[in-house]
Amino acid sequence: GAVVSQHPSWVICKSGTSVKIECRSLDFQATTMFWYRQFPKQSLMLMATSNEGSKATYEQGVEKDKFLINHASLTLSTLTVTSAHPEDSSFYICSARALDRGPYFGPGTRLTVT
């Protein structure tokens, strides 16, 4: 079946630095990918919709200059958390849609900002 991968699976960074998270669809092309964030004991919250070859669409309250999204190919989208702060520590999950069924989700990236 379709598989979505994320890299890295976990990362620790210092406050003020930037972190890039990759999301890849391994055996299908995804024109649209989605980025979610999940805090402990909470549900997934959509951050942005990533469209191949165009600008991402951000949900209300999500700073586009802080969370940079690039969807340069049909199999890769990246999320860069710029000038990370401890409150950005969270579980970041991407998903990609295939034509034959509902979205597949990546395994998630746990970000800890110290």
Added chain:
Amino acid sequence: DAKTTQPPSMDCAEGRAANLPCNHSTISGNEYVYWYRQIHSQGPQYIIHGLKNNETNEMASLIITEDRKSSTLILPHATLRDTAVYYCIAQSNNAGNMLTFGGGTRLMVKP
């Protein structure tokens, strides 16, 4: 997107069938019912989806009422590894549409 309502938690004995209910009384005609589950610290795993007919795959069965206002996910023989949060989502099957997650049901399978 139609709002879904699920019980926050359920218990099930290992080896028994787990029946997880979901209400989606405002679902529209073009919205599918999707089920995902999330095991701790992992991304959501697709289970099954359907429009109006009952569906079955290797993981589970999905029973949708005739009026489509509710559905039930059935895990026929629950194992300890089925302990997870189960999300029911009503969404149109459009490639550009994201899935909106509610609170889900935390299923605890007990030995």
